[in-house]
Structure formats: C-alpha cells, structure tokens
Amino acid sequence: MDISRREVLRAGGTLAVGLGLSGVAACAGTGTPKPAASADDPGSATKGDISVWSWQGPAAQLKALVPAFNAVYPDIKVTVQDIGNPAIWEKINTGMAAGGAGLADVLHIGVDYLPSYVEKFPIGLADLGPLGASRHKEAFAQGLWATVAPQGRVNALPWEANSGGFWYRADVFEQAGVDPNALDTWDDAIEAGKKIKSRTGKYLLGIDKPASQADAANFFQLLLQLQGAFYFNLDGAITLDSPEAVKAMTVIKRMNDAGLVSDLAGGWTALIGSIKQGTAAVLPWPTWFGGVIEETVPEEAGKWAVRLPPAMRRGGSTAATVNSTHLAINGSSKQQAAAWTFIEYVLTRPESQVAIYRGKGIAPALLKAYEDPVFHTTSPFFREQRKGEVFLEALKAPSPAFNYTSDYARALKVVTDAQTKVLLKGADPAEVLRKAADQLAQQSGRKLVR
Numbered sequence: 001m002d003i004s005r006r007e008v009l010r011a012g013g014t015l016a017v018g019l020g021l022s023g024v025a026a027c028a029g030t031g032t033p034k035p036a037a038s039a040d041d042p043g044s045a046t047k048g049d050i051s052v053w054s055w056q057g058p059a060a061q062l063k064a065l066v067p068a069f070n071a072v073y074p075d076i077k078v079t080v081q082d083i084g085n086p087a088i089w090e091k092i093n094t095g096m097a098a099g100g101a102g103l104a105d106v107l108h109i110g111v112d113y114l115p116s117y118v119e120k121f122p123i124g125l126a127d128l129g130p131l132g133a134s135r136h137k138e139a140f141a142q143g144l145w146a147t148v149a150p151q152g153r154v155n156a157l158p159w160e161a162n163s164g165g166f167w168y169r170a171d172v173f174e175q176a177g178v179d180p181n182a183l184d185t186w187d188d189a190i191e192a193g194k195k196i197k198s199r200t201g202k203y204l205l206g207i208d209k210p211a212s213q214a215d216a217a218n219f220f221q222l223l224l225q226l227q228g229a230f231y232f233n234l235d236g237a238i239t240l241d242s243p244e245a246v247k248a249m250t251v252i253k254r255m256n257d258a259g260l261v262s263d264l265a266g267g268w269t270a271l272i273g274s275i276k277q278g279t280a281a282v283l284p285w286p287t288w289f290g291g292v293i294e295e296t297v298p299e300e301a302g303k304w305a306v307r308l309p310p311a312m313r314r315g316g317s318t319a320a321t322v323n324s325t326h327l328a329i330n331g332s333s334k335q336q337a338a339a340w341t342f343i344e345y346v347l348t349r350p351e352s353q354v355a356i357y358r359g360k361g362i363a364p365a366l367l368k369a370y371e372d373p374v375f376h377t378t379s380p381f382f383r384e385q386r387k388g389e390v391f392l393e394a395l396k397a398p399s400p401a402f403n404y405t406s407d408y409a410r411a412l413k414v415v416t417d418a419q420t421k422v423l424l425k426g427a428d429p430a431e432v433l434r435k436a437a438d439q440l441a442q443q444s445g446r447k448l449v450r
Contacts, residue, residue, distance in 0.1 A: 042130075042131065042335075042336035042337040042340075043334055043335045043336060043337045043338060044337055044338060045337040045338060045340070045341050046073055046075055046076065046338070046341065047073075047075035047076055047338065048075075048076055048077070048335040048337075048338035049076075049077045049079070049335065050076060050077070050078055050079070050104075050105040050106060050333075050335050050338050050339045050342060051078075051079045051080075051081060051104040051105050051106070052078060052079065052080045052081065052104055052105070052106040052107075052108075052342070053081050053083045053088060053091070053092070053103075053104040053106070053107050053108060054080065054081075054082065054083070054088070054108035055082055055083055055084055055085035055087075055088055055108070056082055056084070056085065057360040057362070058108060058159075058325070058356075058360070058362065059080055059081070059082035059083075059108075060082070060359070060360070061355070061356040061359045061360050061362065062080045062346065063080045064355070064359060065345075065346060065352055065355065065356070066078045066080065068352075069342060069345050069346075072345070073341060073342075073345075076338050076341060076342065078342055081104065088108070089110075089113055092107055092109070092113075092117065093117070095330075096117060096120070096121040096124040097121075099332065100124065100330055100331060100332025100333075101332075103330040103332065103333075104330060105329060105330055105333040105335050105336070105338075105339040106327055106328070106329060106330075106339050106342060106343060107125075107327070107328045107329070107330060108159070108325060108326075108327055109156060109325065109326050109327075109328050110323070110324075110325050110326075111147060111323055111324045111325065111326070111402075111404060112323075112404045112408050114147075114148070114155060114156060114326060114328070114404070115403060115404045115405050115406055115408070116404075116405075116406035116408070118155050119405070119406040120406060121331075123331045124330075124331050125155050125156065125328045125329065125330070125331050126328070126329040126330065126331045126333065126336050126339075127153045127154055127155070128154040128155070128156070128157060128328075128329065128340065128343075129149075129152075129153065129154040131329075131336060131337065131340040132340065132344065133154045133157055133340075134154065136157070136344075136347075136348050137149075139348060139366055139367065139368065140158045140161070140365045140366060140367065141158070141161045141321060141365050141367060141395040141396075141399070142321075142395070142396070142397070142398055142399040143321055143399040143400050143401045143402070144158040144161060144321065144324060144365050144401070145158075145401075146234075146400075146401030147324065147401045147402065147403075148326055150234065150401065150403065155326075155328060156326035156327060156328035157326060157327055157328075157343055157344075157347050157348075158324055158326050158347070158365035158366075159324070159325050159326055159327055159346075159347055159362075159364070159365060160324055160325050160362045160363050160364060160365055161287075161321050161323075161324045161363060161364070161365035161395060162286035162287040162288055162321070162322055162323045162324065162363055163286060163287050163308070163319060163320060163321055163322065163363075163391045163394035163395060164222045164225065164226065164284065164285075164286055164308070164309050164319075164320040164322045164394070165284070165285055165286055165287060165289060165290075165306055165307075165308065165309065165390075165391065166180075166282060166284055166306065166307050166308060166309040166310070167282070167283040167284075167285060167289060167290065167293060167304065167305075167306050168180055168281055168282045168283070168304070168305055168306070168307070169202075169278070169281050169282075169300075169303055169304060170303060170304060170305040170383060171303045172196060172200055172202055172278075172281045173192075173196070173281065175199065175200050176192075176195050176196040176199040176200050176281075177195065177199070178192045178195050178196060180192075180305070180307060181307065183310045184310060184311060184314055185310050185311050185312065185313060185314050185316070186223070186251050186309075186310050186311075186312060187251075188310060189204065189282075189310050190204075190251070190254055190255055190258065190260065192204075193205075193255065193258065193260040193281075193282075194258060194260065196281050197258075197259060197260055200281070202278065202279065202280060202281050203259075203260055203261060203262040203279055203280040203281070204255060204260040204261065204280060204281055204282055205219070205255070205260070205261060205262070205280050205281070205282045205283065205284055206261065206262040206263070206264040206270075206271065206274050206279060206280045207219055207252070207256075207261050207262075207263070207264060207419075207423065208263070208264045208265055208266070208267055208270070209256075209261070209263045209264070209265060209420060209423040209424055210263075210265050210420055210424065211416035211417065211419065211420045212265050212266055212267055213266075213267030213268070214409075214412050214413075214416065215267065216267075216416045216419065216420075217412060217415045217416045217419055218284075218285075219252065219284055220248050220249060220252060220415065220419055221322065221415075222284055222309065222320060222322055223247075223248035223251060223252070223312060224244060224245055224248045225320035225321075225322055225402065226309065226311060226312050226316070226317055226318070226319075226320045227244040227247070227248070227312050227313075227316070227317075228244075228317070228400050229242055229244035229245060230402040230403065231408070231411040231415065231440075232402075232403050232404070232405050232407075232411070232446070233403065233449060234401065234403050235403075235447075236403055236405050236446060236447075237446060237447040237448065237449045238411075238437055238440050238441050238444070238446050238447065238448045238449065239437075239449050240411065240414070240415065240433060240436055240437040240440055241430070241433040241434045241436065241437040241450065242449075244312075245433050246429050246430045246433055247312060248312070249418070249419065249422055249429035249432075249433060250429045251312070252419065252422065252423070252429075253422050253423075253426075253429055256422070256423050257426075261423070262274060262279050262280055272292075272296055275292075275293065275296045275297055276296060276297060284309055286322050286323060287363040287391045288361060288362075288363065290306060290361075290379075290381075290382065290387055291361050293381075294381050298381075301380060301381040302380070302381070302383060304381060304382050304383070305382055305383050305385060306382055306385060306387060306390055307390060308390065308391075308393065308394055317397065317398075317399075318394070318397075319393070319394035319395075319397035319398075319399055320394070320399065321394070321395070321399050324365060327343045327346065327347060329343070347365075347366060348366065350366060350368045350369040350371065350372065353366050353369035354369055354372045354374060357369070357374060357375075358374060363391065365395075367392075367395065367396070370388065370392045370395075374388070375388030375389065375392060376388060376389055405446075407440070407443075407444040407446065410440055410443050410444055411440055414436040414437075414439050414440050414443075415436060417436065418432040418433055418435070418436040437450075
C-alpha cells in the first residue's frame with residue numbers, strides 16, 4: 001500500500017488532495033460483469049437515483065457540489081458515499097467480480113487501478129464515449145486522454161492531475177550559496193547537493209532505502225517519467241531495464257554514493273519527521289505536497305519555494321504528470337445517462353473544479369479551470385510564488401500517456417527491491433534492473449522489450 005498518498009487522502013484537510021505515484025495491491029477476481037441492461041437504453045439524463053463512491057477529502061467535495069447540481073437537475077438524486085481509502089479498491093474489485101452487484105453508479109478510480117479493472121473486467125466499466133465524453137477530449141492535460149481511453153473506448157474521465165514538483169528550502173540554498181533556478185539537470189542538482197551538504201550539513205533529499213513501504217520508488221519513477229519512459233510501454237510490454245531506467249537509477253546511485261540521500265525507512269512517518277527536523281533541502285513530490293509542507297511546518301513560512309524538477313538531460317523535459325484520478329461509470333448501472341450528467345457537471349465545468357480546489361486543493365486535470373484567479377494568487381508561505389502557475393506550466397507541456405497495466409504492483413515490488421540493492425549494497429543499476437525486468441516478465445507473462 002502506498003502510505004504517502006493513501007494516508008494523506010485519508011486525513012482530509014488541505015493536504016488530502018492527490019492519489020500519489022504508486023502503491024496498488026493486485027486486484028483479483030474472475031467474475032464477468034453482466035452487460036448493463038441500459039447499454040442500449042442508458043436511462044434518463046435528467047432524472048433518477050445515482051450513487052457515487054469516493055473517499056474522504058474528494059467525497060466531501062462531491063457532496064458539497066450536490067446542491068448546486070440539483071439546482072440544475074432537481075430530479076437526479078445523488079448519494080455520495082465515503083468508502084475510505086484503500087478500502088474502495090477491493091470493494092470495487094469485489095463488485096466487479098460479482099458481475100457489478102452492489103457497485104455504485106459512479107466510481108472514483110486512481111490511475112494505477114484503472115488498467116487492472118479494465119483488463120480483468122473488460123465490460124466492468126461503461127464506455128463513456130456514446131454518452132458524450134469524446135467531445136471533451138481536448139479539455140484535459142496532455143497525456144490523460146490516452147490514459148483513460150488507450151484503445152479508443154473511454155473508460156473514465158480525468159478528475160485530477162498532479163505534476164512532479166521540486167519543493168525546496170530556499171533559505172538553505174541561500175546559506176549554501178546555490179541558485180536553485182540554475183539547476184537545469186539532475187547532474188547540476190547533484191553538484192548543488194554536494195555544496196549544500198558541506199556548507200549546511202543537510203542532505204539533498206531522502207529515500208526509503210530499505211523499501212519499507214511500497215512507494216519507496218516514487219523518486220525513481222519521477223526520473224523515469226521525466227524522460228517519457230515507464231515500467232511498461234503502451235502495449236503493456238515490460239521496459240523496466242530501458243536506457244532511461246538505467247539512467248534514472250544511476251542518478252540515484254550517484255547521489256547516494258556522494259552521501260546526499262537520507263534514509264526515510266518507515267515511509268510516511270519518517271518523511272514527516274524529516275520535514276520537521278529539516279533533514280533535507282529538497283522534497284521531490286507532486287503538486288499536492290505543498291499543503292503537506294504548510295501543515296507540517298507552519299512556522300517555516302517564507303523559507304520554502306517550489307519549481308519544476310530539473311531535467312534528466314540538458315534541454316529535456318521538466319514536466320511529468322506523475323499521478324491522476326478519474327471518475328468512471330459502473331458497466332452494469334441502469335442509470336448511466338444520469339451518472340454521466342453528474343460526471344460531466346463535476347469534471348468539465350471550471351466552476352465545479354475551482355470549488356473543489358478551493359475546498360481541498362485537488363489539482364484539476366481540466367485546463368480551463370486554471371483561468372480562475374485562485375490559481376494565480378501568491379502564497380505567503382512559498383515566498384509569494386504563484387504555485388498554480390508553476391504546475392500549470394507542467395500540465396500544458398507535452399506529456400505522454402503511461403500504461404500502468406494490471407501488473408503495476410508487481411513492477412513496484414521488483415523496482416523497490418532493485419533500488420534497495422543499489423542504495424544499501426552498491427549494486428550496479430543496469431544489472432539489478434535487468435534482473436528485475438526478467439523477474440517481472442516471469443511473474444506476469446508479459447513480453448519483455450529490450
């Protein structure tokens with residue numbers, strides 16, 4: 001389980017805003033959902049009773065939108081249920097395995113779970129294309145449409161999109177005499193980290209070296225995605241030991257060998273402790289993490305700043321959509337049209353997304369929402385920066401789709417094991433990744449691309 005994002009989402013408040021980089025538990029089940037009785041007759045688009053499953057922070061925001069929704073659609077009764085996170089994932093899986101029995105009409109699903117549900121239960125989710133989703137294809141951040149509709153069938157509609165960020169202690173950089181804006185590449189960051197360590201005693205960043213939690217490879221995955229690469233290609237074949245992956249792991253090894261990486265063994269608890277203690281100068285976390293920092297060390301207002309992460313090569317991309325969540329419709333729902341009316345109201349109206357952002361800080365995938373002034377206001381905590389503009393730059397940048405597949409959990413396990421060997425035993429990145437890729441191919445039966 002990915003403690004970092006799951007616990008954050010559980011907590012609610014301004015920090016409960018994003019589904020993080022990793023951490024699925026493999027979904028199981030062999031049941032085949034029944035084709036929806038409403039496949040040809042999706043029901044009324046303006047009346048009916050629909051249920052919605054989400055979790056803590058997001059569920060609260062969906063509930064808050066219902067009165068405004070009912071002012072426009074008074075005959076659609078919406079019941080939003082907070083199922084909890086991670087409980088929702090197995091509950092969806094169980095319902096799909098039972099042919100859709102007991103499932104809500106609308107389902108909130110993370111990017112790392114969506115492919116697993118689609119692969120295991122091909123008609124478990126409704127195709128949103130015939131309901132009208134395709135007209136919104138260009139409305140969302142780049143790469144997300146291909147993520148929710150990889151084969152043309154629209155499995156869900158994007159809700160949030162979190163870009164990789166580079167949150168840093170500006171005062172520490174100043175003390176070390178390092179200009180954070182001059183870090184064009186991670187090679188530059190390593191050299192800066194050496195100065196920071198020698199002049200302030202602080203590490204550059206932290207990693208859960210023994211992989212005590214499943215999200216220990218978050219940083220590795222960020223470096224991979226900055227290069228447009230992933231554990232699998234869009235066809236689902238394994239690319240775990242690609243040149244890009246080896247480069248990413250090599251960067252991590254160089255940092256560790258130089259003494260720039262603190263050990264966050266213990267996962268989320270260790271990370272929060274590190275922030276309070278000021279152990280590291282940089283926190284390479286997504287959009288939503290700013291709220292975590294503010295709530296963890298409110299007394300450090302004015303000491304922090306944010307930028308997009310350095311590129312992996314000079315002139316390379318600094319943008320990576322590292323995680324996202326979506327709304328889907330149960331394939332066996334008899335109220336698909338009404339469910340779609342609600343989803344469209346929530347996800348394609350800038351006003352709805354702005355209200356959600358104001359409530360819980362959930363970064364919208366809907367680009368037009370960023371025209372609202374709330375995304376262009378300055379933050380006293382982050383040195384009067386316009387954080388929304390920093391991450392909007394990333395969302396507008398070219399970004400490929402990534403295929404998490406139903407074997408993402410297996411990939412995480414072999415990746416974190418490989419990373420631990422590099423960090424704790426000094427193993428060769430190319431060698432451990434090659435073995436990890438071979439192991440993943442054996443476990444999953446997927447094609448291995450080299």
